[in-house]
Amino acid sequence: MGLFGTDGIRGTINSHPITPEICLKVGMALCFLLRRNLSHKPKILIGKDTRISGYVIEASLTAGITSMGGDVYLLGPIPTPAIAFLVKSMRADAGIVISASHNPYSDNGIKIFSNNGFKLTEELEKEMESLIEAKDFPSKRPSAKELGKAFRIEDAQGRYVEFVKSTLPRDANLEGLKVVIDPANGAAYKITPILFHELGAEVISINDKPDGLNINKECGALYPDSLIEKVKQTGADIGIAHDGDADRTILVDEKGNIIDGDLILTVLAGELKKEKKLRKNTVVATVMTNMGVENYLKSSGIRLIRTKVGDKYVVEEMLKGGYNLGGEQSGHIVCMDYTCTGDGAITAVQMAHIVKKNQIPLSELVKEIPRYPQILRNIRIPENLSKGAVEPVLRKLYSIASSLEKKINGRILIRPSGTEPKIRIMTEGENLQKVEEALKEIETIAYEEIRKKSGEGGI
Structure with missing residues (x-):
């Protein structure tokens, strides 16, 4: 399924994987995994950014967590790093951020923090994916008496502001x-x-x-x-x-x-x-x-x-x-x-x-920090192209980039995006003209190869 990318789960709202059904199961799976190692009800924080779809995902996650016997603490609109701080400060067992970061409002996502304030490990992400995919999950559900509750925390923003101020010396200010x-x-x-x-x-x-x-x-x-x-x-x-x-x-x-x-x-x-x-x-x-x-x-x-x-x-x-x-x-x-x-x-x-x-x-x-010319380009991958169809395109681009790096005496970076259906290309070197020429060559070949694969049906 591959729900988790480089920064949690992300996609367009009401399209897989950002649907109420998947979000419900994410909440259920997270709570289930937490419960196996805890002697108390899991305590999970949920914060979000300002996207309209945050309401849908927040409600779905809350339903999933509480249905599996976890308590939810709703923080409202709050930055991702505030969850990393508050999950430790409030002695919570996990923290969830509902956000697609820099993406447009039509996208949204889920990032999960462990009780130590770090993002969830890849091992736990894989366990969650397995549970979400399993047809028999959950095989057993808590009784009515074991269900969780949801609480709203009104002063979460203020707590975070005080924490950020505490990173400066006590007598420091920004007057002037x-x-x-x-x-x-x-x-x-x-x-x-x-x-x-x-x-x-x-x-x-x-x-x-x-x-x-x-x-x-x-x-x-x-x-x-x-x-x-x-x-x-x-x-x-x-x-x-x-x-x-x-x-x-x-x-x-x-x-x-x-x-x-x-x-x-x-x-x-x-x-x-x-x-x-x-x-x-x-x-x-x-x-x-x-x-x-x-x-x-x-x-x-x-x-x-x-x-x-x-x-x-x-x-x-x-x-x-x-x-x-x-x-x-x-x-x-x-x-x-x-x-x-x-x-x-x-x-x-x-x-x-x-x-x-x-x-x-x-x-x-x-002013003294030098920077070499560096050009970035994103190439969108058509929806009909599978991951398997994109891999040979990437291999060809890697091979070309390797020879071009020597010509420009610099670096060429080609990578698939972990958050969007795009191939990201970066060329860098001391000479701007050579950097531009290298980028144009790679870009032309990338579009040609993608066009060929699209014609094959992306199989």
């Missing part, structure tokens, strides 16, 4: 800074503006009126144009953009330049190293991180370790090596001293604190 915040009409539409206001910054908030349909719509981390315009118009010091579930942050400097996850990670690494707090002088990032950033970190005495794309792989490597800083170019930054997942609010607060503490504009903090 003017910030523009774009929460993408998503989960942090209240939280990040409140957070910065309480820390003393002058706050201007845009795209903060969710209606269930406008999440990520031409706003937020993926579409920062309105943020750039507002920063320039208001003379702000920093622009802050989240995605729909606020586990990532992209910044805009006072000149209107985009500061992506690569640059944020580099600034944070430099600051931690200066304070002798960067464990093993090492940063964990993914294969997407720019070669220029890697070379800059190396020249600063900082080692970069690369993983597959996906913040869960970054976290795995951080845990394995005992590192405390990692992240992705897309803006997922993991500060393991405070939390165990990408946290957009913590990232934003920490970067604003560095600007205030050093009395240096954001543009000055990043």
